[in-house]
Amino acid sequence: MRVFVTGGTGFIGSAVVADLLAAGHEVLGLARSAASARALDAAGATPHLGSLEDVESLRTAAARTDGVVHTAFDTADLARFVEAGRVERTALEALGDVLAGSGRPLVVTAGFAFLTPGSVATEEYTSTDPASPVGRAAEPLARSMAESGVCTSVVRLPCVHGTGDRFTVPRYIDVARRTGVSAYVGDGLNRWSAVHHTDAARVYRLALEKAVPGARYHAVAEEGVPFKEVARTIGRRLGLPVVSTPPEEADAHFGIDSYFAQADIPASSALTRERLGWEPTGPTLLADLDRDGYYAA
Numbered sequence: 001m002r003v004f005v006t007g008g009t010g011f012i013g014s015a016v017v018a019d020l021l022a023a024g025h026e027v028l029g030l031a032r033s034a035a036s037a038r039a040l041d042a043a044g045a046t047p048h049l050g051s052l053e054d055v056e057s058l059r060t061a062a063a064r065t066d067g068v069v070h071t072a073f074d075t076a077d078l079a080r081f082v083e084a085g086r087v088e089r090t091a092l093e094a095l096g097d098v099l100a101g102s103g104r105p106l107v108v109t110a111g112f113a114f115l116t117p118g119s120v121a122t123e124e125y126t127s128t129d130p131a132s133p134v135g136r137a138a139e140p141l142a143r144s145m146a147e148s149g150v151c152t153s154v155v156r157l158p159c160v161h162g163t164g165d166r167f168t169v170p171r172y173i174d175v176a177r178r179t180g181v182s183a184y185v186g187d188g189l190n191r192w193s194a195v196h197h198t199d200a201a202r203v204y205r206l207a208l209e210k211a212v213p214g215a216r217y218h219a220v221a222e223e224g225v226p227f228k229e230v231a232r233t234i235g236r237r238l239g240l241p242v243v244s245t246p247p248e249e250a251d252a253h254f255g256i257d258s259y260f261a262q263a264d265i266p267a268s269s270a271l272t273r274e275r276l277g278w279e280p281t282g283p284t285l286l287a288d289l290d291r292d293g294y295y296a297a
């Protein structure tokens with residue numbers, strides 16, 4: 001297939017590009033700068049100049065390809081999350097306009113934030129409660145697009161780790177360095193589900209190749225890793241004390257990263273494994289966190 005990938009220079013998108021190319025697909029990658037175009041070219045993809053804000057660039061690329069994988073998102077500044085979500089919505093709507101009725105697949109990235117804390121999330125779960133959205137708007141939007149004739153499927157991502165990670169775990173390494181302790185909240189038994197980025201990339205490719213409208217997949221290798229174990233590994237690697245922070249002090253300690261430090265969001269991938277024949281093979285979160293690469297200055 002000829003596949004248009006957004007975010008192909010990012011941590012997850014670059015693994016998706018590599019996996020697609022290795023499986024024999026051709027990749028057209030969205031590039032919003034000359035540096036990104038060079039990176040895509042070096043990876044073996046064809047750069048397509050444009051951005052999520054430039055919806056005409058998205059329409060043109062979607063019209064020239066057999067399917068789309070969307071991983072781009074402005075993750076650089078969490079304070080701009082709402083604006084980034086708005087940009088993503090408009091971009092997805094533009095892609096959906098081009099793909100509607102064609103049967104050509106659009107695979108969309110979603111997450112587990114705010115997903116039924118305390119219970120193991122399955123692929124069957126969808127939130128209908130507007131007060132507990134399933135991550136940001138991408139997932140509900142993909143669902144409604146599937147109902148109106150776009151072949152969308154959703155890949156829900158947990159904590160994704162691996163070489164080039166700059167989104168989740170590195171933030172907690174930064175907090176530990178800044179505060180001089182590696183902290184967890186309360187008993188620290190709240191769980192994170194996790195996956196290595198190369199395993200996640202395979203879920204995107206299989207979802208694209210399968211092209212089942214309205215499907216939801218969990219790129220989850222580990223159902224629930226206690227946050228205390230994450231904090232312990234970070235503390236050991238940095239030579240810092242590992243301490244419990246009372247819940248009422250978590251916001252002051254972790255700042256904007258307080259939500260995920262306390263989040264209990266275990267997730268299963270039993271249905272994804274069955275439906276896609278997917279089996280993760282990459283390192284576990286704790287093994288990966290023991291790599292020097294995570295602690296380079």
Ligand SMILES: NC(=O)c1ccc[n+]([C@@H]2O[C@H](COP(=O)([O-])OP(=O)(O)OC[C@H]3O[C@@H](n4cnc5c(N)ncnc54)[C@H](OP(=O)(O)O)[C@@H]3O)[C@@H](O)[C@H]2O)c1
Pocket residue numbers: 006007008009010011012013030031032033036050051052053071072073074075076087109110111112157158159160161166167168
């Ligand atoms: N990493 C995780 O643990 C994790 C967990 C759950 C969900 N997710 C989701 O997975 C997706 C990818 O995350 P990531 O960790 O791979 O992020 P990342 O490394 O920051 O990559 C973001 C990608 O999006 C591109 N991008 C950002 N804004 C853009 C815009 N306005 N127009 C065009 N391209 C734009 C970037 O291009 P440039 O190279 O040009 O900057 C880059 O290729 C995001 O939706 C994120 O929320 C990630």
